[in-house]
Amino acid sequence: MTSYYHPEHLANFGTIAEGNKALADKFFDWYGAVFQDGALSEREKALIALAVAHTVQCPYCIDAYSRTCLEKGADLEQMTEAVHVAAAIRGGASLVHGVQMLEHVKKESM
Amino acid sequence: MPPPVEVALQEDLYSVESGPKRTRSLLARGSLLASPEAQLRVLNELPLARGDFEAALGACGWEDLRPARLDILQINVGRLCNMTCRHCHVDAGPDRVAENMDRATIDLCLAALDKSTAHTVDVTGGAPELNPHFRYLVDQCVSRGKHVIDRCNLTILLVPRFADLPDWFADRGVEVVCSLPHCRKRTTDSQRGDGTFDKSIQALRRLNAAGYGRGDPRRRLTLMVNPVGAFLAAPQTVLERDWRTSLAREHGITFDRLFTLNNMPISRFLEWLLESGNLEAYMERLTNSFNPATVAGLMCRNTLSISWDGTLHDCDFNQMLDIPLATSDGRRPHIRDFDPARLHARRIQTRRHCFGCTAGAGSSCGGATA
Numbered sequence: 001m002t003s004y005y006h007p008e009h010l011a012n013f014g015t016i017a018e019g020n021k022a023l024a025d026k027f028f029d030w031y032g033a034v035f036q037d038g039a040l041s042e043r044e045k046a047l048i049a050l051a052v053a054h055t056v057q058c059p060y061c062i063d064a065y066s067r068t069c070l071e072k073g074a075d076l077e078q079m080t081e082a083v084h085v086a087a088a089i090r091g092g093a094s095l096v097h098g099v100q101m102l103e104h105v106k107k108e109s110m
Numbered sequence: 111m112p113p114p115v116e117v118a119l120q121e122d123l124y125s126v127e128s129g130p131k132r133t134r135s136l137l138a139r140g141s142l143l144a145s146p147e148a149q150l151r152v153l154n155e156l157p158l159a160r161g162d163f164e165a166a167l168g169a170c171g172w173e174d175l176r177p178a179r180l181d182i183l184q185i186n187v188g189r190l191c192n193m194t195c196r197h198c199h200v201d202a203g204p205d206r207v208a209e210n211m212d213r214a215t216i217d218l219c220l221a222a223l224d225k226s227t228a229h230t231v232d233v234t235g236g237a238p239e240l241n242p243h244f245r246y247l248v249d250q251c252v253s254r255g256k257h258v259i260d261r262c263n264l265t266i267l268l269v270p271r272f273a274d275l276p277d278w279f280a281d282r283g284v285e286v287v288c289s290l291p292h293c294r295k296r297t298t299d300s301q302r303g304d305g306t307f308d309k310s311i312q313a314l315r316r317l318n319a320a321g322y323g324r325g326d327p328r329r330r331l332t333l334m335v336n337p338v339g340a341f342l343a344a345p346q347t348v349l350e351r352d353w354r355t356s357l358a359r360e361h362g363i364t365f366d367r368l369f370t371l372n373n374m375p376i377s378r379f380l381e382w383l384l385e386s387g388n389l390e391a392y393m394e395r396l397t398n399s400f401n402p403a404t405v406a407g408l409m410c411r412n413t414l415s416i417s418w419d420g421t422l423h424d425c426d427f428n429q430m431l432d433i434p435l436a437t438s439d440g441r442r443p444h445i446r447d448f449d450p451a452r453l454h455a456r457r458i459q460t461r462r463h464c465f466g467c468t469a470g471a472g473s474s475c476g477g478a479t480a
Contacts, residue, residue, distance in 0.1 A: 041348055070337070073344035073352065075297040 010060040043072035050079055051086035121269060123204035129192030129265045130303030135203035136378060143381050144201060146432040153375060153462040156390055160397040163464045170402035175458040182413040184232040184475065185219055186426060187211040187241040192266055195302045197379040199430055202236040211418040215445065216243050219416055220250050222448035232475065234261040234426060239272050252282045262288045264313040265306060276320035283328040286317060291338050293353045301338045314363045323365040333368045340388035342399060342470045343370035346478040369477030374427050374466040396465040404472030407479030410458045420445040424458045433459050
């Protein structure tokens, strides 16, 4: 393996069924249902997926949901705001742990 | 070549004030792609696994694509425009003064209309309003009881000479189908030129003020949305719901319905696809998204497209690729020879660009077809 990531793996996602078709079928059925228009629109779900893709830093997902967001009618400004939401939560998650650090310091220091 | 349209010179159509400009026409730039043959060659030379449109039709039982009842005469009155959008399939622009329908040809269209089953006349361009006989054509169609559609780029309504059009249309029950690629500024302007979005919003407000977009069937305001890039149009019903909310909340604008249209891989959009390195992937996306359920509702089946010089085509896209409709005698078909029975018996001409109308939910001047 020359690289851990191969763009064609995204298109070949379905081959994961080779080892266990039943589980793969369940996953892809569920996945498809998750992204259908519901209480949230397909576009809103695509923007959430884009944000999460940046949180889990999955290049396949970033590729797929950048395209899907455009296809569902989102634009660069909306997509950028979604990525900032992900980044803010990530940054905030680090920073809020600082309170733990602060309490530690206060407890052990004069 | 006919003489240039004299009224085009009443204002400086080249100016940004008259209309935003994103580029110049392929013709004005002397681009090779200005030629329909060159465009067809580019498309035909692409190595596409499923690039045979007739085979795709045949595989779903449409070996022989024939027209249904003729409902719509779509008259392209000319290529003159106050804008030059990046994706224009007409290669319209302020330089296109030569290709505009004259009064005699308009009268031939009206004579054909009287012999046809068409209930709707769809007037397009360019900016059709720039044709000096535009109001005559609309009035004649309205007096015949036909439903008339003006395909409007919105910005033309801000040019002083056309400022009365919202009320003029309202008095005649003309449906205004207007181009708006996105409900937000940045994306709209990147396709249609800086300032387009603000002008479009202003024009939409004027249409609302004239009674358009408020549920009155005689003052119907339809938004025509095409993607700003190498991807398919978003689902029409979802987009309509989202835009209704967004345009009302942010701009206080209402509209009656929204149509989606895929970008055709021809003319200036083809140029962009080539330059941006998206052509092959876009064509693959179109061919892989071929949807048999779109075929019955294709606009070539219920619409006849007439070019500025009176030539007949199966659709406005074929018109731009200079593919006239097929005739049994091999002559170039002209509106003066309009014969409903012979037209009905014709075989519709298709090429690779036709995958644009059959992809996904389908695409037409009347929106999604599946």
